[in-house]
Amino acid sequence: MRATLIHGPGDVRVEQVPDPVLHRPTDAVVRVVATCVCGSDLWGYRGVRPPREPQRIGHEFVGVVEEVGADVQRVRVGDFVVAPFSISDGTCAHCRNGVHTSCAQGAWWGSPDHEGIASDAAQGEYVRVPLADGTLVVTPEHPDAALLPHVLTLTDVLGTGHHAALSAGVHAGSSVAVVGDGAVGLCGIIAARRLGAERIVAMSRNPTRQALARRFGATDVVAERGDEGAAAVVDLLGGVGPDGVLECVGTRESMAQALATVRPGGRVGFVGVPAGGPELPVQTMFSTNKGVVGGVAPVRGYIEGLLPDVWAGAIEPGLVFDRTFALDDIADAYRAMDERTCTKALVLP
Amino acid sequence: MRATLIHGPGDVRVEQVPDPVLHRPTDAVVRVVATCVCGSDLWGYRGVRPPREPQRIGHEFVGVVEEVGADVQRVRVGDFVVAPFSISDGTCAHCRNGVHTSCAQGAWWGSPDHEGIASDAAQGEYVRVPLADGTLVVTPEHPDAALLPHVLTLTDVLGTGHHAALSAGVHAGSSVAVVGDGAVGLCGIIAARRLGAERIVAMSRNPTRQALARRFGATDVVAERGDEGAAAVVDLLGGVGPDGVLECVGTRESMAQALATVRPGGRVGFVGVPAGGPELPVQTMFSTNKGVVGGVAPVRGYIEGLLPDVWAGAIEPGLVFDRTFALDDIADAYRAMDERTCTKALVLP
Numbered sequence: 001m002r003a004t005l006i007h008g009p010g011d012v013r014v015e016q017v018p019d020p021v022l023h024r025p026t027d028a029v030v031r032v033v034a035t036c037v038c039g040s041d042l043w044g045y046r047g048v049r050p051p052r053e054p055q056r057i058g059h060e061f062v063g064v065v066e067e068v069g070a071d072v073q074r075v076r077v078g079d080f081v082v083a084p085f086s087i088s089d090g091t092c093a094h095c096r097n098g099v100h101t102s103c104a105q106g107a108w109w110g111s112p113d114h115e116g117i118a119s120d121a122a123q124g125e126y127v128r129v130p131l132a133d134g135t136l137v138v139t140p141e142h143p144d145a146a147l148l149p150h151v152l153t154l155t156d157v158l159g160t161g162h163h164a165a166l167s168a169g170v171h172a173g174s175s176v177a178v179v180g181d182g183a184v185g186l187c188g189i190i191a192a193r194r195l196g197a198e199r200i201v202a203m204s205r206n207p208t209r210q211a212l213a214r215r216f217g218a219t220d221v222v223a224e225r226g227d228e229g230a231a232a233v234v235d236l237l238g239g240v241g242p243d244g245v246l247e248c249v250g251t252r253e254s255m256a257q258a259l260a261t262v263r264p265g266g267r268v269g270f271v272g273v274p275a276g277g278p279e280l281p282v283q284t285m286f287s288t289n290k291g292v293v294g295g296v297a298p299v300r301g302y303i304e305g306l307l308p309d310v311w312a313g314a315i316e317p318g319l320v321f322d323r324t325f326a327l328d329d330i331a332d333a334y335r336a337m338d339e340r341t342c343t344k345a346l347v348l349p
Numbered sequence: 350m351r352a353t354l355i356h357g358p359g360d361v362r363v364e365q366v367p368d369p370v371l372h373r374p375t376d377a378v379v380r381v382v383a384t385c386v387c388g389s390d391l392w393g394y395r396g397v398r399p400p401r402e403p404q405r406i407g408h409e410f411v412g413v414v415e416e417v418g419a420d421v422q423r424v425r426v427g428d429f430v431v432a433p434f435s436i437s438d439g440t441c442a443h444c445r446n447g448v449h450t451s452c453a454q455g456a457w458w459g460s461p462d463h464e465g466i467a468s469d470a471a472q473g474e475y476v477r478v479p480l481a482d483g484t485l486v487v488t489p490e491h492p493d494a495a496l497l498p499h500v501l502t503l504t505d506v507l508g509t510g511h512h513a514a515l516s517a518g519v520h521a522g523s524s525v526a527v528v529g530d531g532a533v534g535l536c537g538i539i540a541a542r543r544l545g546a547e548r549i550v551a552m553s554r555n556p557t558r559q560a561l562a563r564r565f566g567a568t569d570v571v572a573e574r575g576d577e578g579a580a581a582v583v584d585l586l587g588g589v590g591p592d593g594v595l596e597c598v599g600t601r602e603s604m605a606q607a608l609a610t611v612r613p614g615g616r617v618g619f620v621g622v623p624a625g626g627p628e629l630p631v632q633t634m635f636s637t638n639k640g641v642v643g644g645v646a647p648v649r650g651y652i653e654g655l656l657p658d659v660w661a662g663a664i665e666p667g668l669v670f671d672r673t674f675a676l677d678d679i680a681d682a683y684r685a686m687d688e689r690t691c692t693k694a695l696v697l698p
Contacts, residue, residue, distance in 0.1 A: 093589040099614035099638055167640065240442040255631070265448035267642065274635050279628030282604070286623050286644040289448055291516065292631075293616065293640030 002349070003124025004330050005054045009047030012057065012334050014327055020120050020128035025071035028132035030081060034152050035061040035122045036321065037333050037345045038085075039182050040273050045334050048275055056110040058123025059085040060155035062148070065136075066126070074133045080143065081136040082307075083129060084300040085109065085156045087119065090134030100300035105131060122155075123330060125349045137303040140311060149318030149346055150310045153187060157344070158306055158317040159299025160271045161187030161248065165195055167294035168244030168269030172196030177233050177241075178218070179257050180248030181209040183320040183344040184271060186216055188246040190315050193217030201233050201242065203257070209343065212319060225253075230260040241266060247294070250275050262290050270294035321346040351698070352473025353679050355406045358396030361683050363676055366405070369469050369477035374420035377481035379430060383501050384410040384471045385670065386682050386694045387434075388531050389622050394683050397624055405459040407472025408434040409504035411497070414485075415475070423482045429492065430485040431656075432478060433649040434458065434505045436468065439483030449649035454480060471504075472679060474698045486652040489660060498667030498695055499659045502536060506693070507655055507666040508648025509620050510536030510597065514544055516643035517593030517618030521545030526582050526590075527567070528606050529597030530558040532669040532693040533620060535565055537595040539664050542566030550582050550591065552606070558692065561668060574602075579609040590615060596643070599624050611639050619643035670695040 003017045020029050035058055043049045044057070065079045075081060088095050088103035095103050107113035110121030113130060120127040129135055143151045161184050170176055174197045178188050181204035192200050193216065201220045202213035210221045222232045234241050241263035247254055250272025258268040259281070271294050280292055309315045324346040325333040333345035352366045369378050384407055392398045393406070414428045424430060437444050437452035444452050456462035459470030462479060469476040478484055492500045510533050519525055523546040527537050530553035541549050542565065550569045551562035559570045571581045583590050590612035596603055599621025607617040608630070620643050629641055658664045673695040674682040682694035 093587075094613055097589070097592075097612065097614050099612075102613035102637060238442075240446070243446075263446065263448075264443055264451035265446050265647070270631075270635070274631045280631050280634075280641070282619075282623045282629050282641075285629075285641070286619070288451060289644035289647070291640065291642030291644075292629070292634070293642060295635040295638035298614070298638070
């Protein structure tokens with residue numbers, strides 16, 4: 001089959017790799033119907049975290065089950081499934097606590113599991129899915145082409161935005177600011193609105209993304225950054241910062257922005273992968289009671305809760321996909337996202 | 350009147366100072382009935398944060414209102430009042446959000462207020478109380494001698510322990526570990542139990558404090574520290590760390606202990622004044638979804654909620670006071686606390 005490998009900075013290639021086969025009785029093999037490129041895939045592509053050797057890449061996919069192992073119970077051949085960005089058994093204490101990303105048997109697409117067995121990655125034609133009963137969520141039916149992008153966001157960005165909102169303590173009546181206008185930040189707006197936030201300030205300088213932010217539920221947009229940006233948000237909210245800030249970038253600047261913007265006693269919900277950022281300023285957090293909660297989003301636990309709204313069209317997170325590429329052209333997808341001519345690239349094998 | 354000044358490391362003295370007078374129409378003057386020494390007073394005493402010049406000290410007191418300004422409405426001459434460790438107006442947006450420690454007009458005992466006017470501190474005979482209607486809480490009656498120590502904890506340590514527990518997200522059924530067996534940590538145990546925690550592990554090596562921890566509601570005690578301590582807590586809880594950890598010390602080691610002990614997806618509620626600690630490890634927090642929430646406790650907002658249980662004897666936080674000193678002997682009180690021969694020193698003017 002064909003699958004994407006990253007060879008080094010700026011160098012992703014679609015190559016022939018072995019077809020996946022069932023390796024354990026808890027495995028399934030899934031034919032990928034749609035995958036995409038994540039902002040975090042760009043860390044390797046940009047050389048921030050280059051791979052030491054050519055490596056399979058991609059961690060978001062939906063598809064159809066082709067084959068299941070003898071011990072797989074919940075997932076059947078022919079099912080349409082959503083695969084979250086981490087592999088989890090669904091039964092260990094951490095999964096039961098809703099922290100599937102800390103699963104005792106957990107693993108990451110494209111990386112070796114706890115026994116050193118390599119997993120496939122998402123940007124390819126087929127994927128061997130370990131712990132299929134725990135990892136996969138079956139959809140009510142096969143989605144049509146119009147629904148497909150929305151469903152695909154359940155694998156990562158919608159659940160990650162939701163995690164940011166929950167981590168920031170967003171509830172009915174909250175005031176919220178969102179740092180980051182990428183796919184995760186935009187989905188954070190959807191999530192905040194869905195949780196009942198009353199004021200949602202999107203921090204964005206990009207007119208297209210500002211428009212999408214408003215469509216998703218942002219009540220206000222602030223283009224300024226830094227202290228000016230924080231002051232603009234505070235002004236909009238009548239002199240006090242928002243109850244919660246969703247930090248959806250992962251840089252030094254974005255975390256500083258979030259902490260500067262949130263009100264005393266408020267919470268930063270952070271889901272941006274920390275990239276060379278500083279440690280958190282504990283003295284400032286102490287004196288202002290600004291909390292920091294979040295991390296790598298356990299999206300597996302959110303899929304069933306978010307799926308009905310996606311399926312019914314009540315939310316349209318798939319609008320974050322503004323370009324579609326064939327798998328063979330995935331290098332163009334990476335380039336477009338790297339150059340920010342594309343918010344999020346959908347990829348069809 | 351007599352009041353305590355700290356002159357430098359190891360040097361606290363009771364001296365004659367001017368009697369307080371009403372300075373603004375929102376002031377009251379309170380005769381101190383009981384005060385105490387706080388663990389955080391020791392930072393100056395130990396030279397970690399020495400005063401630049403002789404400075405009034407103490408921030409916990411209860412007493413009787415002697416005089417009120419023309420604009421004081423809620424507090425009357427003769428009332429017995431609890432004074433939290435920070436001054437707040439009770440009306441600004443931050444106070445309404447429950448973050449009285451960030452009050453727009455707020456100030457600290459012994460420090461200049463937002464207009465540069467000095468405040469009295471607690472370890473003396475009388476105190477001018479700015480913003481008396483906002484700052485003070487009137488008790489139902491004058492407490493008797495037996496109730497006095499319990500009521501005094503409402504000024505700081507009980508509310509601070511409560512803040513740690515709330516910040517850690519403690520609720521009915523939670524599992525909790527408490528780092529720090531000082532007065533705040535012990536009050537954190539009371540608070541966690543009061544909030545319905547099912548398992549409460551006290552981390553302490555001191556037999557007397559271990560016994561008090563158990564009396565306050567700790568279900569388990571762990572004497573080990575560091576990785577061994579974290580492992581012992583995890584073992585006690587069946588293989589997974591506690592849902593919440595109360596960090597009640599404020600050192601590098603105590604925060605590391607808290608983060609190492611809490612389960613993935615859990616929260617550290619921190620209230621220990623950060624003393625030379627490192628910044629928080631954002632990458633570890635990200636990968637494990639361990640949140641850090643808390644800060645300088647807005648105890649003013651907790652007093653009304655905690656007072657009924659104190660008044661009824663349902664909780665006995667005053668047991669943290671294990672020695673009583675006359676004001677003139679306050680240097681002995683500091684020495685005893687510094688040498689850890691005393692958990693918390695009650696001081697009677």
